[in-house]
Amino acid sequence: MSTIIFFLPFILIYTIFAVYGERKISAFIQDRYGPMEVGKYGWYQTVADLLKLIQKEDIVPKKASKKLFLIAPVIIFTSIFCGFVVLPITSSWEGTLTQNGVYFLLAIVSLDVVGILMAGWGANSKYSLLGALRSVAQIISYEIPVTLSVLCVIMISQSLNLQEISYQQGILINAFPDMENVKNYLFGISALNIDVTNWGGVFTWNIFRAPVLIPVFIIYFISTLAESNRAPFDLPEAESELVAGFHTEYSGFRWAIIMLSEYGMMLLVALLGVILFLGSWNTPLPNIGNIMLANWTTGEPETIAGNLWSVFWLLSKALMWIAVQMWVRWTYPRLRIDQLMSLSWKYLTPFAMFLIFVSGLWRLLMI
Amino acid sequence: MNWMTTIFYFFGAITVLSALGILFTRNVLHATFLLMLSFFSVAGIYVLGNASFIGVTQLLIYVGGILILMVFGLMLTTKLNGKALVTENHNRLIGVLLGTVFFSILSYIIIFSANFEMLKSNKTLPENAVEFIGINLMSNYLIPFEIAAILLLVALIGAAVISEKRKEKQE
Incomplete structure (x- = not known):
């Protein structure tokens, strides 16, 4: 079944609240006026923002290449939105292209680079072009550590199917076809012979199932921050030097679409991170003796309770990671471009390669 | 349809x-x-x-x-x-001629010599194609796979060498 009909309305509503959340978090961290004082709880600030965006004039610069300039935001948003089609939402509602889910996601998300280049080049402005070049260089560089860290998870889970990866990380592992007799051991080490298949909860999450994935998760988190052009890696839109980067010349609704794709990208990488590392739609509560917390908070697949529980866990974990992304943004200063590149090529990429090797060895322990 | x-x-x-x-x-x-x-x-x-x-x-x-x-x-x-x-x-004339000839040769080969075995026997691709491709790449087609890898490595090193700043030789 296609999860896309869930994600399109969700992404729109989520963005409104995320913008509000972002402003609120930044206001708390940096004590800003707007989101703290306007209306009840500062909520009117986002309403004002939205109204302003919708009724603004859609300006195309005179010397811009019109076709490219107009179509670019749509391409950026479409390519990111396409990434959502493969994500599972609940234990019985999975995405399309299941056999190659992760692979498709990594391929399609990199296409927003095309849109960014079109936007930056089409606008015919120095700021836009510089911003676009920086942004593309950054996204292409950081795609490598992201892909390598996703590969580590694939080494452990032996599957490109996001729904299968999800099932592996919980008490329902034996409900998935062809996995009837698979067992989860504590830390994935079968030699310890502590069977945690029926404990569930955090004990079967990927970062617990194979602790080698904890540093991998850190690499994934850092590089996805850079992938979605978020601070401390928001050089493409460094306002002190580039005004607003590749979307300098955009106004009104098209600018809103670009913002929508930035927030969509945050949601996408947060959801993917949760699915790959943090137990997907599985509950964090384990079964303790007779208190079957995991069973109570998971529900059977194909039932209403099961669907509600799993969508609740998936989204609350993902939104928590988005809050962390915002927290990071308003806390850390921006990197310099050479520091950014050396972080990716000299540190994250070699570490990720080494970790792929370790993940392979860990997989041998799990058999 | x-x-x-x-x-x-x-x-x-x-x-x-x-x-x-x-x-x-x-x-x-x-x-x-x-x-x-x-x-x-x-x-x-x-x-x-x-x-x-x-x-x-x-x-x-x-x-x-x-x-x-x-x-x-x-x-x-x-x-x-x-x-x-x-x-x-x-060179429009020669271009059009060559293009047409090349196109007709290719279409002839594809339409008349390909057997379309899959279509005839009603076979479908295996469900887990990734696993199938992976196992075959690491066993039956290992040598082409490795040669491609070496080729890519050579290209990578070549790109790094070309983009390197050449220092003036000081003697």
Whole structure:
């Protein structure tokens, strides 16, 4: 079944609240006026923002290449939105292209680079072009550590199917076809012979199932921050030097679409991170003796309770990671471009390669 | 005609039309974006043909890799003189003749010599194509796989050497 009909309305509503959340978090961290004082709880600030965006004039610069300039935001948003089609939402509602889910996601998300280049080049402005070049260089560089860290998870889970990866990380592992007799051991080490298949909860999450994935998760988190052009890696839109980067010349609704794709990208990488590392739609509560917390908070697949529980866990974990992304943004200063590149090529990429090797060895322990 | 066939023809039409557009447009940048559209619809045809792995690979390598490099290079070079890069046509007659001959040879080979075994025997691709491809790459086709890897490594080192700043030899 296609999860896309869930994600399109969700992404729109989520963005409104995320913008509000972002402003609120930044206001708390940096004590800003707007989101703290306007209306009840500062909520009117986002309403004002939205109204302003919708009724603004859609300006195309005179010397811009019109076709490219107009179509670019749509391409950026479409390519990111396409990434959502493969994500599972609940234990019985999975995405399309299941056999190659992760692979498709990594391929399609990199296409927003095309849109960014079109936007930056089409606008015919120095700021836009510089911003676009920086942004593309950054996204292409950081795609490598992201892909390598996703590969580590694939080494452990032996599957490109996001729904299968999800099932592996919980008490329902034996409900998935062809996995009837698979067992989860504590830390994935079968030699310890502590069977945690029926404990569930955090004990079967990927970062617990194979602790080698904890540093991998850190690499994934850092590089996805850079992938979605978020601070401390928001050089493409460094306002002190580039005004607003590749979307300098955009106004009104098209600018809103670009913002929508930035927030969509945050949601996408947060959801993917949760699915790959943090137990997907599985509950964090384990079964303790007779208190079957995991069973109570998971529900059977194909039932209403099961669907509600799993969508609740998936989204609350993902939104928590988005809050962390915002927290990071308003806390850390921006990197310099050479520091950014050396972080990716000299540190994250070699570490990720080494970790792929370790993940392979860990997989041998799990058999 | 069921909807799968309709979508197939839709993708086929986009592929052919955008390829024709590449031929007739003068602006190199527009040609590049049309090429991207063409690659995209080929990927769509692969996915429709139940070969989603190949379809995604097409996206990853051609659209995500090669084309982005091309666009990057074009955008960096065309802005130098402030004019759009425009191509000109030379040797039209010979070009058209050679193109037609080449096209008819290829169509002849594809239509008359390919057996379409899958179509005749009603076979479908295995469900877990990734596993199948992976096992075959690491066993039956290991040598081509490794040779491709070495070739890519050579290309990588070559790119690094070419882009290196040459120091003036001081003697």
